Amino acid sequence: MMHQSGRFLLADCPSLGATALVLPYRHSGAVMVLFLPQDLYGLGALQEQLSVGAFELQFRECDVDVSLPRFRLRQVRKCGEGDMHVDERMWHGERALDILAVCHEAALQ
Template identity: 80%
Template sequence: AASRSLLMLSFVGFAGGWRVRFSRARTTDALFHLSPGRTKKVRMMHQSGRFLVADCPSMGASALVLPYRRSDAVMVLLLPTDPDGLNALHERLSVKAFELRFREREVDVSLPRFRLRQVTDLRRVLPALGVEDLFTERANLSGLSKARGG
């Protein structure tokens, strides 16, 4: 008897370049503050421009919106008012706290170069969404193909 297997892959890609690009010429080595008393030398991107910003006193932070090119997507960055305030910001973070009044202002932005990547194991996610039998012998995927097999 032939054994048949199905490999299911899903790929969601988002290649988001910034609407206002960071100049490579203005990317320099700089110290990034990781936590109180801890710094690390990183490649720091710099740019100046008009961006949406908001003060968030309830979170002890300021917010900056960086829009992506060719997309309605944005990245919202939060900067604690207190240099040692990251833990306090994390504790105060809520959807309600994001009811902010953003306004456009000229700002200088310095941000460490970074790359975001997410890999998700669907064997853990799909059962939480009610897809129970997909990874068992009870899986019925006959609707995927008109071909009959045996």
């Protein structure tokens, strides 16, 4: 398990029945936003409702104790993201391609 105590950004999301917690990556401007269902069995409902623009969050800084299972993420570039930028012609041709989703791989340790 990974444990950390500190001041983190937190937001209540009543429309999702969840709380959002922002965890910044060290030495980076990137963050990970965790959505925590307020109902013990609310993960399925949260996943169905979660989409870009489905909510507006009002973050506040709070003292939080965070405990997460140890995991590792592979960088998107290592998962093939670099392939999207190999040939710029594919973005400007007659049939432009759209990226519908980017998936990260996470593994619990």
